[in-house]
Every structure is written in structure tokens, then in C-alpha cells.
Amino acid sequence: MRGDSASMKVLRPATADEAVRMYARAPKALPVAGGTDVMVLWNAGLLNGRVVLDLWGVEEWRKIRVRKDGILIGALATHARLREHPAIREKFPLLSEACATVGAEQIQNRGTIGGNVANASPAGDTFPALAVYEAVVHVASAKGRRTLPLSQVFAGVKKTALAPGELIEAIFLPMLPRRPDRRVFRKVGQRAAQTISKTVGAAVLFLNKDGTVEELRVAFGSVAPTVRRLRAAEDALKGRLLTAASAEEACGLIERDISPIDDMRSTREYRLRVTRNILRAFLWS
Amino acid sequence: MIKLKVNGRTRTFKGAPFTRLIDVLREELGLTGTKEGCGEGECGACTVLVDGAAVCSCLIPVCQADGASVETVESLGTPEKLGALQEGFLKEGGAQCGICTPGMLMSATGWLRRGGGADAASLRCAIAGNLCRCTGYQHIIDSVVSSVKGRKRARR
Ligand SMILES: Cc1cc2nc3c(=O)[nH]c(=O)nc-3n(C[C@H](O)[C@H](O)[C@H](O)COP(=O)(O)OP(=O)(O)OC[C@H]3O[C@@H](n4cnc5c(N)ncnc54)[C@H](O)[C@@H]3O)c2cc1C
Ligand code: FES
Ligand code: FES
Numbered sequence: 001m002r003g004d005s006a007s008m009k010v011l012r013p014a015t016a017d018e019a020v021r022m023y024a025r026a027p028k029a030l031p032v033a034g035g036t037d038v039m040v041l042w043n044a045g046l047l048n049g050r051v052v053l054d055l056w057g058v059e060e061w062r063k064i065r066v067r068k069d070g071i072l073i074g075a076l077a078t079h080a081r082l083r084e085h086p087a088i089r090e091k092f093p094l095l096s097e098a099c100a101t102v103g104a105e106q107i108q109n110r111g112t113i114g115g116n117v118a119n120a121s122p123a124g125d126t127f128p129a130l131a132v133y134e135a136v137v138h139v140a141s142a143k144g145r146r147t148l149p150l151s152q153v154f155a156g157v158k159k160t161a162l163a164p165g166e167l168i169e170a171i172f173l174p175m176l177p178r179r180p181d182r183r184v185f186r187k188v189g190q191r192a193a194q195t196i197s198k199t200v201g202a203a204v205l206f207l208n209k210d211g212t213v214e215e216l217r218v219a220f221g222s223v224a225p226t227v228r229r230l231r232a233a234e235d236a237l238k239g240r241l242l243t244a245a246s247a248e249e250a251c252g253l254i255e256r257d258i259s260p261i262d263d264m265r266s267t268r269e270y271r272l273r274v275t276r277n278i279l280r281a282f283l284w285s
Numbered sequence: 286m287i288k289l290k291v292n293g294r295t296r297t298f299k300g301a302p303f304t305r306l307i308d309v310l311r312e313e314l315g316l317t318g319t320k321e322g323c324g325e326g327e328c329g330a331c332t333v334l335v336d337g338a339a340v341c342s343c344l345i346p347v348c349q350a351d352g353a354s355v356e357t358v359e360s361l362g363t364p365e366k367l368g369a370l371q372e373g374f375l376k377e378g379g380a381q382c383g384i385c386t387p388g389m390l391m392s393a394t395g396w397l398r399r400g401g402g403a404d405a406a407s408l409r410c411a412i413a414g415n416l417c418r419c420t421g422y423q424h425i426i427d428s429v430v431s432s433v434k435g436r437k438r439a440r441r
Pocket of ligand 1: 031033037040075103104107112116117167194195197
């Protein structure tokens, strides 16, 4: 069975207000942003007969606003724009780097940050960067607006904590206190492009003047049902010098926070080992 | 009613708004240069430019292209007068079975339009979303490089 366009009813809001009002009236509607997740399912005939809430025309959700306290990224900002946006490249380079690895050019030109988050795949490539930057998700419904820390948005594999009628309107990245001393983004998949991550990680490191760790923030995706900060490793290194031994100790703690599985793309053992290798190389090389 | 500019001509579409762009192009407008390989965004055979950006026409409901400008492989040249990129593919053997070729041509067009050049590493990245089961890619890279060089020579 293929997608049957005649079976679909399409709602086409032009403003955010219209979008949340239409969604309130049709709570079973399926939001579509860039469609790079939705259309794959639709083409396979899995979404026939649905009402679709086409968000693509909501111009105000395309905006990227650079403020003193952070950058507010409209939910409809595409990976291609985030990959190239000068202020994001400067202040939040891990996000630009991550967006540049989502699918390939065609997917980056359509896929949105809001769609990536709402889809809540364990392998969403922007999530480690968003977790490290402690992103705040702005949500809107006909009843009003609220914000959630990224860590509270994901409820499980492909599940979010959005209530019925809620849409993601923006993602806020608070400015870091200063430029990190080190950062890394690594995605490991079957090939360099158009690939689903076996493991994907992002980290920033702030060092004290004496070389001890002031703060480490590190997050990995594809190694648990949702993106995870490696809190045990982060805490273990606080205030300590980075040495071969302390880095190894941190690498030994990753299973406190992640629990990779065997699946068609990789094995638990491979994912653990590569995740450890990425962390070790970042901390001590 | 949905209005598109396709290869410079204004077209209207009165069918179901969730019809895929590729189906409107091929079946309503008879522009069969655009191919469907996978229907999943993986292969890039269906690549067209929408407002100048390379996208998979199999992943776009036509209502999302309302008011947009769409360019397909048919815009690049005619059998009598091929475009520079097409000449490059002919000269360097960039096409074998040809199924991937329209998509390759459109990805390369999008890349060159964005100011991309002929450096092979970034070209490989620009066409990473296009699969080819025949050429092994090197001839495709050579084709684009050759057309860029040809164009520079023509300008001199
Ligand atoms: C070939 C291919 C390769 C891919 N490669 C990658 C990859 O490497 N890494 C990766 O992370 N992803 C990848 N993806 C998945 C996808 O491209 C991304 O998740 C993308 O960011 C989705 O955004 P979208 O706007 O296209 O979402 P859509 O398909 O429009 O929507 C996705 C989901 O989110 C919901 N939704 C969308 N916007 C909102 C909103 N504002 N509020 C509430 N709900 C919303 C929809 O209802 C749907 O459930 C790939 C997809 C394809 C087809
Ligand atoms: S047919 Fe669209 S990407 Fe394969
Ligand atoms: S020439 Fe046959 S798939 Fe590329």
C-alpha cells in the first residue's frame, strides 16, 4: 500500500496562532514540518486517512533570534540554516556541526530542528549538542505557552512529553559563561553521510587556570532510549586534573548513564567501546 | 488550488494537496526526467531544486511547494543543446544506466549555485545524498569538475 493523497485532509495555518487553534480543534491531526520523517511513513502507506497540520507556512517559526542571553531558534529552522548561521557557528558550533551530518544536503534543506526533537528518535543527531548546551524547548498550544528543559521533552523511544494540542515553537540555547577550552562532536555510522548513528556524542570542557576540570558536559545519543548526559563521568572529573588515569576512570563510568542495545545497526559492545574511545580521545590524547 | 513556478512557467494544480511533488511533476506536468528510486529520501534520484535548494521531491507534499519555484532536470538543456553540466557528464562518462543522473545533475546544480566549486572532497559531500549503483562515483565527480573547468574556459 502506498500513500493515498485523496485520503488526506490538510490544514494549512499561516500563523502560530492559527496553528495552535487548528490543532486544538483537530487534536488527532499529524503535524508536518519538513516532512523528512513523516513522508517516509506516508509513502509506505502507513498514514493514510489522516488529518495533517502543515506547519511549513508558519513564517514566524522560521526565525532565528540572537539575544544577549542566548539564541532562540524557531522550530522550523532547517538543518541547512543551522549549519550555516554565523552566530550559531560561533556560539554553538556543536549544533552546526551536528546539523551538517543529518542525512545529506537534500534532507538538511528540508528537515527542521523542531521535527528532529518532536520525532524523538534515540538517534536524533542534534540531541547531544542540545543536551550539552542545556537547550530549553518552547511549546505552544491554544491554552498558552510553556517551556521544558530538553531532558524533560523525551519520554522514551519516539515519545515526547508534549501534551495533546502542543506544538514545539522554538528551542532556546542559553549563552555559555565563556568559550569552552575544548569541544567535540562525533557521529559514527555506516558511512560519512546519509547514515543513522551507531553512537553520536558532543562535549564541552571548561578548565580552571590550574588545569583542573571546572566543568565537563558530555552527552551521547543512540546508546539509550533517549539522549543521555554522562553525569557520572562529568561528576567524577570535577576539580581534577586530566590524566590518562582520570580519563580512564571516567570512561569506566559511562554505563552508569547509558545502556546501548544490539540492533540491526550495531551491537551493544561496539557502541560502548566506540563511545568510550570518543570520550577518552576528548579527555586525554 | 496550488500555484507553482516550474522551470520558469507558472503552473496550477487542482488535485489533492498532499500529492507528492514528484507525482505532480511526472504525472500532471509530464516532466518524467525526475526519477523515483526509493521513495524514502535515501537515494536522491528524485532531487529537484525548490527555491534554489536541492530537495527530495518524493518527500514533499505539493501543498508545501505552493508559491515556490521548482527546477527539474528538464531546465538544464535540451537534447539539441545540452547544458554545460550535461556536456560534462557526456564527456566524462558520468552516466551509465542513467537512473541516478537527473538527481546527480540537480544536486550538482544546487551545489554550484550555492557557490560550490570543483574541489572533489566537497563535491563528494554535496552529492552524498545521491546513490549510484553503476559508476562508482568517480566519473560523476570528473563530470562535474570537467563542466566547471569548461565553463571557466568559456568565460575567459
Ligand atoms: C534519508 C534520511 C536521512 C536522515 N538522516 C538523519 C540523520 O542523519 N540524523 C537525524 O537525526 N535524522 C535523520 N533523518 C530524520 C529527519 O530528517 C530528521 O529527524 C528531521 O530533523 C525531521 O524534521 P522534519 O521537519 O522533516 O520533521 P517532520 O517529518 O515534518 O516531522 C517529524 C515528527 O515531528 C512532528 N513535528 C514536526 N514539527 C513539529 C513541531 N513544531 N511541533 C510538534 N511536533 C512536530 C511530526 O508530527 C512528526 O511526528 C533522516 C531522514 C531521512 C529521510
Ligand atoms: S526517490 Fe526520493 S530519495 Fe529516493
Ligand atoms: S548511472 Fe546507473 S545508477 Fe548511476
